[in-house]
Amino acid sequence: VWDGVKVYMYGEFNTPASAEKNGSRLQLTFNDKAVKTVEFKYALSFVSPEQAKKNFLNEVKNTTFQQQTKVGEAAWAKVINQIQTTGGTEAQKRSFYSALYRTYERMVDITEDGQYYSGYDKKIHKTNRPFYVDDWVWDSYLAHHPLRTILNPGQEGDMLNSYVLMYQQSGWVPTFPLLYGDNPCMNGFHSTITFLDGYRKGIRNYDVNAAYEGMYKNATQATMLPWKNGPKTDLEDFYYEKGYFPALKPGEEETNKTVHGFEKRQAVAITLGHSYDDWALAQFAGELKKDGDYTKFMARSNNYKNLWHNETQMFLPKDKAGNWIQIDPKFDGGMGGRDYYDENNGWTYLWKVQHDVKGLIGLFGGVNSFESKLDQLYRESLGRSKYELWAKFPDFTGITGQFSMGNEPSFHIPYLYNFSSSPWKTQKRIRFLLDTWFKDNVFGIPGDEDGGGMTAFVVFSSLGFYPVTPGTPVYTIGSPLFEKASIDLPNGKxxxxxxxxxxxxxxxxQSAKFDGKVLDTPWFTHDQLVAGGKLELEMGPLPNKTWGVK
Structure with a gap:
């Protein structure tokens, strides 16, 4: 039994054994000295012991280890060879294909013989589609799911359908759906963004109305507290009314018993993250012609502005009375900054407005101030020793100035120069970050890889483009590592x-073309990509500071 889920196993050895029980263990002795290698074939089931045996007979009994090895190699060759590259160094290729390999870790299909056990209602269900679990949405909505919409949109549709089934079985759209049920982890309802991203890319082979119903319920009835599941509290009611999540002053005693003792309120991170989630829900409502919902949630998508502190040009916390809580955004907020931020500090969360970059630029007072602050991010000092910093912010890794390559909230930041007057700085930063933090050795991943979340960033960035705003089917251009990269699309193009x-x-x-036509902006659409488009770039050793500015 694992977290309430029964796991059944059936297996056979290639030679007889005598068994002796030793407490909770079973000791096996193999007496045939002529057998040099003991081989154990087995199969698992979450359904029943009988199904475990059936899985064994159907999938394992009549095959050898060598045959299974060849089957596995062929399966991996199919997905890895979907992207072909020419040029680049051997180290760059090793890092790229290792990253691509890692993106297939999650989600996991747990169907067996036309059925599956669901940890969401503790029942066995018949099905003619895969049922997927194990998704860390706080990490995967940024690049992992968007990558799959390109490489395998059919599989992405099955995963979204699984989310809908989980909602129907449990009453909530999960945040971190695992085998045994939803794991209340991190913060936000970011599956809403993933649903919107897939929908706008034509992935709609699930019950769209049920999906919207679940997303709406999460946004209006579920708690927003980090690492918690269940109905809303008075803090959510405050958020709905005032437009920001209230924070506590340093040393102030917690008044809400639902708040996680270690994870705290994360008040700024909650406000910023849910602003994006609400934008995605508003956009989905617009797609479904739900005008009232669109208006409601678009208004809520601007809540991030309520925590903008113009004097410091940072997102800072407010208390329930609407007063600013004066903090050092580099270092305050307890372990991992969790009183106000989450795992990262205020310099990282300064840029967490992917859904409204133009609005963020407006808060800075224009493009020049926005770009200047981006420049400062990469050279701003830590203000203390790394020993002191990492004792409090252990997830703040892969550091360049105050930029942290080792955690997901930073992925889009180097691409924000494409919104400024200096797209060449995106090209500079991306190449530096890939070369510095994603080498082909034991130091090749600068933080928690998160089951494909981080390496999806590497795949996109190595190819030369990235989805800054999942939910908007547009990609922005960086600096590719290879002279040529081709993706075989599922539609045959x-x-x-x-x-x-x-x-x-x-x-x-130096210059760019898309399908033979001059491209003078650093953007192209998902429709252009899946139509079998060709992005052609002329590269050089010095920046063309005028390209992409229009």
């Missing part, structure tokens, strides 16, 4: 990125 003269030195875009 092929998307290509050609980077002429690309090298370790030639990392800057």
């Amino acid at each position: 092929q998307f290509q990125v050609i980077a002429n003269k690309c090298s370790v030195v030639n990392k800057y875009i």
Whole structure:
């Protein structure tokens, strides 16, 4: 039994054994000295012991280890070879294909013989579709799910359908759906963004109305507290009315008993994250012609502005009376900054407005101030020793100034220069970050890889583009590592990125074309990609500071 889920196993050895029980253990002795290698074939089931034996007979009994090895190699070759690359160094290729491999860790299909056990209602269900579990949405909504919409949209549809089934079986859309049920982990209802992203890319092979019903329920009835499941509390009612999540002053005693003792309120992170979630729900409502919901949630998507402190140009916490809580956004907030932020500090959360970058630029007072603050991010000092910093912020890793490559909230930040007057700085930063933090050795991942969440960033960035705002079917251009990369699309077409003269030195875009037409902005759409488009870049050793500015 694992977290309330019964796991059944049936197996056979290739030689007889005598068994002796030793407490809770079973000791096996193999007496045939002629057998040099003991082989154990087995199969698992979450349904029943009888199903475990049936799985064994159907899948394992009449095959050898060598045959299974070849089957596995063929399966991996199919997905890895979906993306072909030419050029780049051997180290870059090793890092890229290792990253691509890791993106297939999650989600996991647990159907067996046309049925599955659900940890969401503790029942066995018949099905003719895969049922997927094990998704860490706080990590995977950024790049992992968007990557799958390109490589395997059919599988992404099955995963979204699984989310709908989980909602129907449990009453809530899960946040971190695992085998045994939802794991209340991190914060936000970011599956809403994943649903919108898939919907706008044509992935709609699930009960769309049920999905919207579940997302709406989460946004209006569920607690927003980190690492908690269940109905809303007085803190959510405050958020709905005032437009921000209230924080406590340093040392102030917690008044809400539902708040997690270690994870705290994360008041700024909650406000920013749910602003994006509400934007996605508003956009989904617009797609379904639910005008009242669209208006309601678009208004809530601007809540991030309520925590903008213009004097410091940071997102800072407020108490329930609406007063600013003066903190050092670099270091205050307890372990991992969790009183106000989450695992990262205020410099990271300064940029967590992917759904409204233009609005963020407006808060800065214009593009020039926005770009200047981005520049400062990469050179701002820690203000203390790394020993002191990491004792309090152990997840703040892969550091360049105050930028942390080792945690998901930072992934989109280097691409924000494409919203400024200096897209060439995105090209510079992406190449530096890939080369510094994703090498082909034991130091090749700068933080928690999160089951494909981080390496999906590597796959996108190595190919030369990235989805800054999942939910908007648009990609922004960085700096590809390879002279040529081609993606075999499930619709039979092929998307290509050609980077002429690309090298370790030639990392800057001089000019660009898409399908033979001049491209003078650093953007292209998902529709252009899946139509089998070709992005062609001319690369050079020095930046063309005028390209992409229009």
